[in-house]
Amino acid sequence: MGLLTSLLGHLGISRGAPVDWEELEAILYQTDLGGGTIASLMTLLEEKKNSLDAKTILEAARSEIKNFLPPLPETLLPRSDGPTVIFLVGVNGTGKTTSAAKLAYYLKNQGYSSLLAAADTFRAAAIEQLSSWGERLDIEVVKSTYRADAAALCHDALSKAQRLKADFLICDTAGRLHTKSNLMEELAKIKRTVAKLDPSAPHHLLLVVDTTTGTNALEQAKEFHRAIGLTGLIVTKMDGAGRGGVLVAIAREIGVTPLFIGTGEEATDFQPFDVDSFLRRLL
Ligand SMILES: Nc1nc2c(ncn2[C@@H]2O[C@H](COP(=O)(O)OP(=O)(O)O)[C@@H](O)[C@H]2O)c(=O)[nH]1
Ligand SMILES: [Mg+2]
Known part of the structure; x- marks a missing residue:
């Protein structure tokens, strides 16, 4: 059962009890939907106050959320003129x-080749971690040394991916x-460097x-979006x-949606x- 379904049950809405609007709002907050979505959801629900039951609330919440999230994920497709970075x-x-x-690994199972770039050079363990994944999954990892320049590493990795005609380069x-x-x-520098x-x-x-x-993820999304433009x-x-x-809040505020x-x-x-x-899991 979804969180909202079970919480609404506690509230007694499903049994036709009068709606406690404050409690309903508090319940919605527990789903991390974010203030913007909850506010428009509450407006929508108040319009239906005469026939409000758990099913109406769930349906309104679902359609509200679907307005912000696309029905199908945008798939990652290889390009014909070079590796997709x-x-x-x-x-x-x-x-x-x-x-x-x-x-x-997912792309490999779809029949596409990838190179992995170990561009987290701040932590020696991160290079090791990615290398060991690469060995296990039989996917080549381009790496440098601890504290090496991440932009230069990504540049070299793209050059290699181009030479090998890999479908994807994942940094x-x-x-x-x-x-x-x-x-x-x-990060902006790494971006500029591969664009060369x-x-x-x-x-x-x-x-x-x-x-x-x-909900802290919303702040993260805003800042990363401002700095480099998320897709x-x-x-x-x-x-x-x-x-x-919080995904709904992110989609609403910056128009960026989940792929995986x-x-x-x-x-x-x-x-x-x-x-x-x-939605089934959320609500
Ligand atoms: N349960 C679970 N653990 C995950 C998932 N993704 C990553 N982790 C774990 O989260 C921890 C941090 O992951 P890592 O990839 O090193 O994070 P990074 O610092 O962002 O690179 C590791 O212990 C991972 O195994 C996930 O989808 N589910
Ligand atoms: Mg890491």
Whole structure:
């Protein structure tokens, strides 16, 4: 049962009790949907106050959310004129390195070749972590040394991907706090550097969002979007307690939607985002 369904049950709305609007609003907040969505949802529900039951609330919430999330994920397709370059960005620990490996593996299973770039040079362990994924999944990892210049590494990796005619280049970048402008500037630099080899690159800038961080992810999304312009999200740890309601807030505020979700620690725990299964879980 979805969170909202069970909470509405507690509220007694399903049994035809009078609606306690404040309590209803508090319940909606527990889904991490965000103030904007909740406010328009409340307006919508108040219009229907004479026939309000749990089913009406759920349906209104679903259609409201669907207005902001596309019914089908935008798929990642290879281009005919060179590797498709994907950057994975985000704060520490959200699942960037794991998702880079999972994404390469997903694309491999679709019949596409990828190179992985270990561009998190801030942590020696991150280079090791991606290399070991690469070995396990039989996907080549382009790496440099600890503290090497990440922009130069991505440039070399793209040059190699072009030479090998790889379909995709996936760059795992260092975790950075969205509030640190020098680190955000480094990302912009990596972006400019790969554009020297291919002016259309990077083609996808995906923010890796950990659903267990709740609504803070909205602030992260705004700052990363401002700094480098995001094109999509990868939402991780959907196997955990986080509901992912913040995705709706992100879609509403900056127009960026999820492409994939992570549902565990294995390479196969990764699927294209599906709005209907997301809604079933959320609500
Ligand atoms: N349960 C679960 N754990 C995940 C998922 N994605 C990543 N992790 C774990 O989260 C931790 C941090 O992941 P990592 O890729 O190193 O994060 P990074 O710092 O952003 O590169 C690791 O222990 C991963 O195994 C997921 O979808 N579900
Ligand atoms: Mg990492």
